[in-house]
Amino acid sequence: MQYHRPASFAEASDLAAHATGITRFLAGGTDVLVQLRSEIVTPDTLIDIKAIDGVRDITRHADGSWTLGVAVTGAEMSEHPQLGREWPGVVEAMDLIGSTQIQGRATPVGNLCNGSPAADSVPAMVAAGASVTVTGPAGDRVVAVEDIPTGPGKTSLAQGELISALHIPARGANGGDAYLRFIPRTEMDIAVVGVGVSLRVDGDTITEARVSLGAVAPTVLLVEECARALIGTTLDDTALAALAAAASAACKPIDDKRGTIEFRTEVAGVLAKRAAKIAYARAKGETA
Amino acid sequence: MTKHHVTTTVNGDTVEYLCDARETLLDCLRDKLNLTGAKEGCGTGDCGACSVTLDRRLVCSCLVLGVEAEGKQIETIEGMARGETLHPLQRKFIEHAALQCGVCTPGVLVAAKALLEKNPDPTEEEARYWLAGNLCRCTGYDKIIRAVLDTAAELREAS
Numbered sequence: 001m002q003y004h005r006p007a008s009f010a011e012a013s014d015l016a017a018h019a020t021g022i023t024r025f026l027a028g029g030t031d032v033l034v035q036l037r038s039e040i041v042t043p044d045t046l047i048d049i050k051a052i053d054g055v056r057d058i059t060r061h062a063d064g065s066w067t068l069g070v071a072v073t074g075a076e077m078s079e080h081p082q083l084g085r086e087w088p089g090v091v092e093a094m095d096l097i098g099s100t101q102i103q104g105r106a107t108p109v110g111n112l113c114n115g116s117p118a119a120d121s122v123p124a125m126v127a128a129g130a131s132v133t134v135t136g137p138a139g140d141r142v143v144a145v146e147d148i149p150t151g152p153g154k155t156s157l158a159q160g161e162l163i164s165a166l167h168i169p170a171r172g173a174n175g176g177d178a179y180l181r182f183i184p185r186t187e188m189d190i191a192v193v194g195v196g197v198s199l200r201v202d203g204d205t206i207t208e209a210r211v212s213l214g215a216v217a218p219t220v221l222l223v224e225e226c227a228r229a230l231i232g233t234t235l236d237d238t239a240l241a242a243l244a245a246a247a248s249a250a251c252k253p254i255d256d257k258r259g260t261i262e263f264r265t266e267v268a269g270v271l272a273k274r275a276a277k278i279a280y281a282r283a284k285g286e287t288a
Numbered sequence: 289m290t291k292h293h294v295t296t297t298v299n300g301d302t303v304e305y306l307c308d309a310r311e312t313l314l315d316c317l318r319d320k321l322n323l324t325g326a327k328e329g330c331g332t333g334d335c336g337a338c339s340v341t342l343d344r345r346l347v348c349s350c351l352v353l354g355v356e357a358e359g360k361q362i363e364t365i366e367g368m369a370r371g372e373t374l375h376p377l378q379r380k381f382i383e384h385a386a387l388q389c390g391v392c393t394p395g396v397l398v399a400a401k402a403l404l405e406k407n408p409d410p411t412e413e414e415a416r417y418w419l420a421g422n423l424c425r426c427t428g429y430d431k432i433i434r435a436v437l438d439t440a441a442e443l444r445e446a447s
Contacts (some may be wrong), residue, residue: 003292003309003355026353033351034332036310046309048356075345099421100399101336104345105352188420 005048009135009164012047017137017160019045025162026050027071028105030098031114049162058083064170070163074103074121087168088282089177089196089275093124096181099188109163112145115153118191118215122149124179126212126222127196130168136161146212149219175200176282178275181214182267184258191215192259195247195271197279204234206280211243211272216251216264223250226272235280243276244269296357298323299367307354314338316354317364325365325394329423336422339395340364346402348421365394368401377401377439384435388426396422400436408444412437 002019006012016023021044024032035041049055055069058080066083074094077083084091094108097120108121109132125145132148134141137160148155148163157163177198183189194214199206211226225246233239253264291306298321305320317323317340326349329335333351340349341363368375377400380386387393396419403410403418410418415436416429424432 001309003353005355026356029351029353029356030333033312033353037312037331037350048353050356073345098333099336100402100418101339101346101348101351101421102333104342104347187417 001043002045003048004045005051008052009049009162012049012052012162013135013137013160015045015047016162021045023047023159025113027055027110028073028107030102030106031110047162061170064172066168066170068108068166068168070109070165071107072109072166074098074106074108075100077108078103086171087128087177089179089198089279090121090124090128090130090168093179093181093194093196094121096120096179096187109166112148113155113157113163115149115151115155115219116190117149117152117217117219118194119220120179120181120191120194120214122220123194123196123212123214124177125166125168125196126220127179127198127210128168128177129198129210130166132163132167133165134161135164140164142167146220146222151218172200174202174283174285175208176279176284178278178282180271180275180278182259182271190258193253193264193267193271195268195275197272197275199230199276199279199283201280201283204284206230206233206235206239206283211247211276213247213250213268213272216253216268218252221250223247225250230276235276240273240276244273247272292355294355294358296360296362298362299364305354309353309355311354312350313340313342313352313354313357313362314349316357317349317362320354323364323366326398327391327394329391329395334421334423335392335395336399336419337392337395339398339422341398341402344402344405346399363398365398368397375401376442377404377436380435380439380442381432384431384438386427386431386435392422392424392426396424396432400432400439403436404440404443408440408447410437410440 023045024043026048055071179196181191181194196212199209209227209230229242248269251265327337329337333348338349
């Protein structure tokens, strides 16, 4: 295995573009090194991107939008004084992953690139409308988070391409987000179902909404029907019922030891309602 | 395969080693530096027996490559006592009998020290969540938690 520590994303991309065999990028390593050590994936080329300038930076821009470096960890997100106040759902989703030790290394960009449909941070980022910069041989392009995963363990990134930044939009006024997952214990487990909701209100009425489901399909889903069920409503019982029905209808889950198809489908609706209530309360400035 | 030359700081001492890119920091600590306090339990970041701090951040050393340690500051269980004087956490673990077989203990101590540096007055719940990545199959955790909270109380009184 060749180990490289490039000083720029262009150099990292060039190394990957010209590598043969299996290439992996190393940030926190909480998936890459587990797969290496379990002999699930043994890279021929390992490209450590942590020596690139700015990869540990959390930047809030003048317009209120955010850029997170690709090596920013869950612990660094949780400790940031302002990120979690504006995007509590995104920070809480990331914080659900693994132990204290894992939080010290794991990154949301790694969580995305690992391609797990049950990745906790991904539905929260999709609901938030987050995007990533992809650097490749042809230069940079910006891609919505929901367009990165294409199936379990698979992404839309081509050879020589890597994510070089994570962008979260400005929260803006009267907005709130939330992420909830079901696991059969209190923590340290993989989501059986995960739901991210981000919305904006004008008074009591929801004017914008994005709802994303995890662990109920081969990829994390952005569900337009759920958003439509919320927009224009005051999150009354009719809206909540329509939201739950739309969430359950969008599910295409598998049966496995952690949850049956029926269970996941039902729970997706329940969690969508609960997450929407939290996001709504946050958007209205109530504590939740 | 070319070996990588790594210069890093472990418990305040500058150390050097040669490692293969696939070797973990845990392998390098144990096999090259003879610091065998950190244990390999699972090797996949689940059990916490290999806990160390890397630039003051608690990590599983089985999920860090040896080459990644270049230029970093690493603290291990071997750096916890000051000569013959045990760290208060070590003393309290003995007092409370917070260990049996001892395999998880170095990792638990390193993790608990990181907790008390960040939060000198943790609630029982905070301590349990912080240490949830350190598995112990002997004690049932109660004695560990009591020892950590008792240490925190003693350190607060002393400061």
